[in-house]
Amino acid sequence: MASRAEDHLQCPTCLEIFKDPVMLPCSHNFCRACVQQWWEHKGDRTCPVYRTEFRSIGLPMNLALKNMCEAFSQASVESDDICSLHKEKLKLFCVDHQELVCLICRDAKIHAGHKFCPFIEVHEDHKDKLQDGLQDAKKRLKDYIETRDNCNEQATYIKIQKLLDKPKLLSGAPLDEVKHVGNLKFSVWERMKEMVSYSPVILDPNTADPDLSLSEDLTSVSHQKEHQRPNNPERIYNDEWLNPNSPA
Template sequence: MSLPVEDLECPVCCDIFTDPVLLSCSHSFCRECVRLCWETSGSRECPMCRKRASKAAPTTNLALRNLCETVLEARRESSSTEEKEKEKEKEKEKELNCGLHEEKLKLFCLLDKQPICVVCYLSKTHKNHDCSTMEEAVVNCKHELSTTLTSLQEKMDSLKRIHTNSNDTIDYIKKQALKTQQEIKAQFEQLHQVLHRDESERLAALKREEDEKIAGMRDKVGEILEEMFSLEECFNILESELNADDMSLLMNFKATQDRCSSLPLGPVNMSGTLIDVSKHLSNLKYSIWENLNDHLEYTPVTLDPNTAHPYLILSDDLTSLYYSGLSYGCPDNPERFQMSAEVVGMNALGSGSHHWLVETGSNRDWLLGVTSVSAPRNVDISARPENGFWTLCYRDGEFRAMTSPPTALSLATEAHVSRIKVQLDYNNGTLCFFDCSGDDTLLYTFESTFTEMLLPYFYTRSQHPLRVLPENVIVTALRNEVSKHVK
């Protein structure tokens, strides 16, 4: 609770107390005021009640002094604030006046975008400049700034969306990298298994041959030992006969000679006893590659997952697609089709001849063909040549070439078409579609002059997959025949 200012004034000087003292009669005065009063009157009496004060020095009224100092400080701050406000008002008045002519600013130059005074308007500086009143300028400038603010807000909202999408893209990149790493490992593991199996079979064949050769040599060693034993017996008999008397030698001569002549004295056949190393090592890497070839698949067209509509599901090997109807959380990158369930192949085609075979199976809603690399992907347009699309459509049980307008196609047979071959001859400007379910029946041919790179194109709204079929890989070795001429 604050006291009235009158209660804080000294009764002698009628001003705020300065170093107030408290007399025994409970009256307060400034220390200097009460001293002057006592000196003037010659007695130590209270200036108000005339009660005689004690001879001791009057005590300081601490509570009253603190309160007075607070009031004085508040007055000083108030005075300083008022001075600042006055200075601001003066500065504002100066701002409202022309800095060159000190005239009041009443006009706004539309060319220089600044307030001017009448003298400025008549001077050479702003001669022939369009001007408006300050009131009109305020309205126009506010409208312009408001428009700018709206534009900045839209940019800010766009940047926020990009920021959010960027963070989502980082998470998606990590998932992509992990999934791709797993697929790479899986495919290498398949190759490792083939190589390990081939290695085991080749080592087993070598082991079998080693065992067979060693067993054969052991049989030969046994035969040689038997022959050596027989020869040793014959050698002993001959020595014995040679040391016998003449009559005994002659009587046993025929038997001894027959026994010695019955022994096989020819050379031992040692051909084919060694391991056929060349059979195991000759062109070993090439033989391994030929064996791998039986386990390899080459698909002429693989799909680009970064272009697939969010509702499309692609296989791990990027050769098939189907429509799920649910988004799997892919980012909104510029390459992706956003309006329709479309996807394109990885490699752009700019020259030469190309073909790929698509298994449509039970799918009853698809488009196949090619599209130019610059065809828009974030707008809903028809897949027709004027928009950069050359496609064949199958929908509602009918085939249509997507010309302008579409061309209905009638098939010679009513058999279900389950395989479509797309054949592009870029240089000659033709795109052909064939029914490869049976015979390669030509369905339709587009003729055009292609002016930019093309991408294989796929569309479907069916949960039955479209699949690009692999082709056979043929490995051949080129052997150069060198003829030598001897002179």
């Protein structure tokens, strides 16, 4: 029952019991500091829940809600601070059982040999951890709200932007097969003609005079006496070359 009542007394922004609660024209209640922080962050005066925008607005205190929150907090402190068995204040914390105990519980048999520490020390340690966790949760909530608002703005923008015209196909995109593939043999032959030279006369190195030297392509000849060739039967010797003074 207490948890249900606490849900109705929590601020939707900080998720804590209302502190200095104020009511907006849309009937939603928030902590005064939470509303002011929201307005400073957004730059306009809107409801943090439904984003309803208000042109001119004050922050009137919800006195009835404030009184309910203070009464609930006081009742929670009083009920949580009393031992249910001995009706004594819970001043110690049992480290072994991880629970609050009173002075009578400390001397009970169930806590014999256990380690105790003052309640205020445990309260401060847990308070610091809770504050750290709360700050992290607030940051995550802030990031979530910013991401959600950006997505909503993008969705609105997409609905009213002009659609692009139908794309047109450009000429010349496919491969020009006629140019590159058509009459391929002739094209290769034309390229080969540029690299190969044609000579109608081919010299035979096996029948040339021993003093003649032929080029590598057998199309030209030069006179070199130092060049030696084998005396094979095909080679023709001219006596006039060998003995110019002999009679014809």
